[in-house]
Amino acid sequence: VKFEINILGCGGAMPTRHRNPSAQLINIQEHYCLMDCGEGTQMQIRRFGLRMQRIETIFISHLHGDHYLGLPGLLQTMHLLGRTKEVTVVGPPQLEQLLTDHFKLASTKGLRFPIQYIKTQAKTAEVVFENKKFSVTSVPLKHKIATTGFVFREQEKPRRFIPSAAEEFSIPYYRIDGIKNGDDFIQEDGTVIPNKEMTLDPEPALAYAYMSDTAYKESIVEHITGVNALYHEASFTEENRKRAKETFHSTASDAAKIAAMAKVKHLYLGHFSARYKNTDGFVAEGRVHFEDLTICEDGMTITL
Ligand SMILES: [Zn+2]
16 A cells, blocks of 8 residues: 655755756545645656646645746646545645635635635644544644644554464454454354454555744654655755844754654655755765665655
């Protein structure tokens, strides 16, 4: 089963020739989430051959333009393509008004599909979305305006049924789901077959954390401990520490320290300021604190 992240944009506030503003398409067991939607996101979806109508849930971290300005355009294209299926938008409380006013005041007569809004708050962590496959927890970040990161976590998976057990113990097909969920099986003569003789341990539940935008914030650690992949912003390197402080952004060392404390499996850096010509400094700085680190590029796919 899939848990995959397509990096649509990993640039900072200012788009460059190689990096678009923030956006990621996350496929969790065939449920498609969009994480942030900077300007040009719909073009990136096209460019990388992905399908925007598959998106069911959209998460917006905060209302700085480089994280949401692509949303009106994307929703309008979904409308033009004939979408009728509801979209869920999870984000700051002002987002509903913002989009409603836009579509009311602009010449669009409204959208053909409903939008369900789920409002985030940046005070305490909470589960903001959940279904049978996964849950999403919002995590307060430290930025100039109210901002939340998100942790996407698969639900515990069922045990894996050993196919040969069906014949060996004469198990009818309709009992298999229950056995995957931990049931023992009682044969016709009353013999009890313990669950562990028919099943293997489940696949581990995977988790992905998206933390952007934020200054260094240690309280993030408890919410992302052990995740398989952490995307953490690194707008600057230490030479621009002052600028990072003023703008409430992180440096590569900040991000790597958080990754090390949280013992994540892998760290992905992004949201680089347009002033940097290359990312060598980010790698060198980050690896001092955390070895398993990758610099994101637009178009890259992360598979958990
Ligand atoms: Zn921001």
